[in-house]
Amino acid sequence: MNIGEVLLNLWETSGLYGLFAGFNWQSMVMIVIACVLLYLGIVKQFEPLLLIGIAFGMLLTNLPFSGVYNPELWLLTEEVTHIDYGRVLHEGGLIDMLYLGVKLGIYPSLIFIGVGAMTDFGPLISNPKSLLLGAAAQLGIFTAFLAAILLGFNGPEAASIGIIGGADGPTAIWLTKELAPNLLAPIAVAAYSYMALIPMIQPPFMKLLTTQKERMVKMEQLRTVTKTEKICFPIMITIVTCLILPSVAPLLGCLMFGNLLTECGVTKRLSSTVQNELMNIVTIFLSLSVGATAVGYYEVDGKGYGFLSLQTIYIIILGLCAFCLSTVGGLLIGKLMYALSGGKINPLIGSAGVSAVPMAARVSQNVGSKYNPTNFLLMHAMGPNVAGVIGSAVAAGFLLAVFGG
Numbered sequence: 001m002n003i004g005e006v007l008l009n010l011w012e013t014s015g016l017y018g019l020f021a022g023f024n025w026q027s028m029v030m031i032v033i034a035c036v037l038l039y040l041g042i043v044k045q046f047e048p049l050l051l052i053g054i055a056f057g058m059l060l061t062n063l064p065f066s067g068v069y070n071p072e073l074w075l076l077t078e079e080v081t082h083i084d085y086g087r088v089l090h091e092g093g094l095i096d097m098l099y100l101g102v103k104l105g106i107y108p109s110l111i112f113i114g115v116g117a118m119t120d121f122g123p124l125i126s127n128p129k130s131l132l133l134g135a136a137a138q139l140g141i142f143t144a145f146l147a148a149i150l151l152g153f154n155g156p157e158a159a160s161i162g163i164i165g166g167a168d169g170p171t172a173i174w175l176t177k178e179l180a181p182n183l184l185a186p187i188a189v190a191a192y193s194y195m196a197l198i199p200m201i202q203p204p205f206m207k208l209l210t211t212q213k214e215r216m217v218k219m220e221q222l223r224t225v226t227k228t229e230k231i232c233f234p235i236m237i238t239i240v241t242c243l244i245l246p247s248v249a250p251l252l253g254c255l256m257f258g259n260l261l262t263e264c265g266v267t268k269r270l271s272s273t274v275q276n277e278l279m280n281i282v283t284i285f286l287s288l289s290v291g292a293t294a295v296g297y298y299e300v301d302g303k304g305y306g307f308l309s310l311q312t313i314y315i316i317i318l319g320l321c322a323f324c325l326s327t328v329g330g331l332l333i334g335k336l337m338y339a340l341s342g343g344k345i346n347p348l349i350g351s352a353g354v355s356a357v358p359m360a361a362r363v364s365q366n367v368g369s370k371y372n373p374t375n376f377l378l379m380h381a382m383g384p385n386v387a388g389v390i391g392s393a394v395a396a397g398f399l400l401a402v403f404g405g
Contacts, residue, residue, distance in 0.1 A: 014065075026296030026308050027062045034059035034291075037193070047196035047359065050169070053287025054192055057095065061292040069095040069292040072300045074103070076182055095292040098285045102184070105177055107286040108170035109254045114279035115170075115389065116234070116258025117271050119357055123383035125229050126222040130349075132333055134387025137353025138395050139329030140165025144322030145399075151314055156180050159399040161315055164191045165322025166392030167198070168355035173290070174251055175396040179403055185293035186312040190319035192290055198359045199366075201320075202327050202351050206367050209331045210347050214338055215371040217346040219380045230263040241394065247404065248397025255389065326354050330384065352381035355392040361385040 037055035041048040061069040073088050073096060083103065088096055101107040124130050145162030153161065156179035163172050164187060172191035176184050194201065206215075234256035242249045261271040297306035334350025348368050352360040361381035368377040 024064060024297070026306055027064060028296075029308060030058060030062040030294060030296035033294075034062065041196070046199060049283055050192050050287055051196040053284060054189065054196075054291035057288040057291025058189075058294045059291075060288075061095065061294065062296050066093075068093040069099065069295070071293070071295045071298050071305070074099070074181075075300055075305065095289055099289045099292065101282075101285055102173055102188075102289045103177060103181070105174055105250065107282050107289070108174040109250050110278065110282045111170040111286065112251050112254040112393075113258035113261075114274050114282070115357060116255040116260075117262045117274040118279075119255075119259060119386055119389070120382065121233050121259060121263075121386055122225040122230060123222055123379050124386045125225045125233055127380070127383045129337065130383030131387045131391075132337070133330050133350045133353040133384035134389075134391040135353075136333035136350065137326045137330035137355075137384070137388050138166060138391050140322035140324065140326030141392070141395050143325050144318045147321065148314075148318055151318070153314075156403045157183055159403050160187055161318050162322060163187075163392070163396055163399065164194065164315075164319035165326045166355045166388070166395060167191075167195055167323055167326065167360065168389065168392045169195055169290075170286075171251060171355065171392050171396045173286075175400060178400055183311075183315065185295070185307055186315040187319070188290040189294050189307075190316050192287070194319060194323045195356045195359065198354075198356055198363055201323060202360065202363050203367055205324060205327050205331060206348055206351050206363075209328065210335065212371060214335065214347050215368060216375070217338070217343060218372060218375050219344065219346055219349075219377065222379060222383075227263070227265070231260070234259045234263070237390070241390075245394060245397045245401060247400045248393055251393045251396065252390065255393065323354070327351050330354065330388075346375070346377055346380070349377055349381040349384055353384040353388045353391070355385075355388040357385050357389055358382065360388070 034055045037051055037058070040046045041051035041055060060066055070092060073092055074083060088100070141162045144165050145158045148158035148161045160176040160180040160183055163175050166172070169188065169192040173184065173188050176187045238253055238256045241252055258274055261267045261274060294307045296308050297304060299305070330350035330353030331347055332350070334345065334347030337345045338347045346368060348364045352364045354360050361378055364381035365376070365378040368375045
């Protein structure tokens with residue numbers, strides 16, 4: 001045995017060789033980004049349940065020769081129009097196996113079952129006007145869609161980029177894997193990252209667009225919603241919405257099914273499992289898979305691909321603009337409702353019209369309590385927050401119906 005050859009082989013198969021021998025700066029940049037996201041998740045506690053998994057998946061996939069994720073197996077081009085799942089099963093790494101749940105649309109639907117089980121639709125049922133705030137907060141979706149068209153993206157790609165404005169990661173994944181699977185990595189990372197950064201993104205707009213007097217408004221307690229109303233609501237919403245827009249059935253149907261498991265009172269074990277074990281397992285798989293798609297650079301047949309590209313920069317910027325405009329849309333309608341109600345509605349709850357439940361509602365509560373410590377906006381903000389979940393799912397179903405053919 002030649003010791004020199006052994007040492008040379010160890011060096012050439014090491015991650016250090018992969019990073020420095022060819023000066024793989026793209027992987028270095030992605031590793032730094034992953035570490036920054038880990039810092040935000042762990043130290044700043046920006047939605048750590050999502051952000052830590054995304055960041056660690058990003059870290060793993062950009063360590064040279066790790067083999068956990070192989071982006072070339074999922075690449076679609078003009079020549080390759082379908083995924084060879086047999087090849088994925090034979091040649092794929094650990095995260096390639098987990099990524100099947102993303103690519104086949106399994107994880108988003110399962111996440112929605114859990115979200116539905118953990119969500120109380122009572123505030124929305126008690127105050128149906130919240131639907132207006134949830135609808136207004138979809139402004140960013142269609143604005144970003146138009147901007148993406150102007151930047152040269154085609155219709156399906158623009159629709160997938162726009163849905164980032166709904167602040168709903170599962171919905172963004174579900175729509176993108178149908179319309180623009182080649183953009184799944186940057187869109188998924190952008191959607192989940194902005195969801196995690198809600199506590200940083202929304203407050204500046206909330207303070208900019210509302211006055212101190214408006215932020216101090218104390219809202220009256222919501223009426224009590226009956227058990228019958230809570231049971232009938234998910235059933236009726238499923239029937240009506242899916243009859244009008246069948247394409248939304250996978251997401252909205254799962255959301256309402258999860259809620260029904262909780263509200264009907266006879267499936268407590270199933271509701272508990274969905275809210276805890278199932279939700280936690282799927283979150284782990286989904287976050288790792290989403291993060292792993294952010295590969296800095298790789299080559300297939302001599303052509304370079306990767307997360308670090310001009311296209312990704314456009315998506316990140318458009319996604320942020322969509323998210324901000326959705327927040328603005330909700331706040332502006334909130335201000336209108338404040339004026340029409342004679343100052344009885346706090347416009348801060350309008351920012352909760354984005355889909356991120358219950359993160360956006362908590363931000364409304366936190367900002368409001370700073371100006372009036374006796375104010376309790378959380379339950380009032382949950383109305384538009386839940387409406388935003390329904391609104392983003394309906395928007396995704398509409399875009400799929402238009403561009404999915």
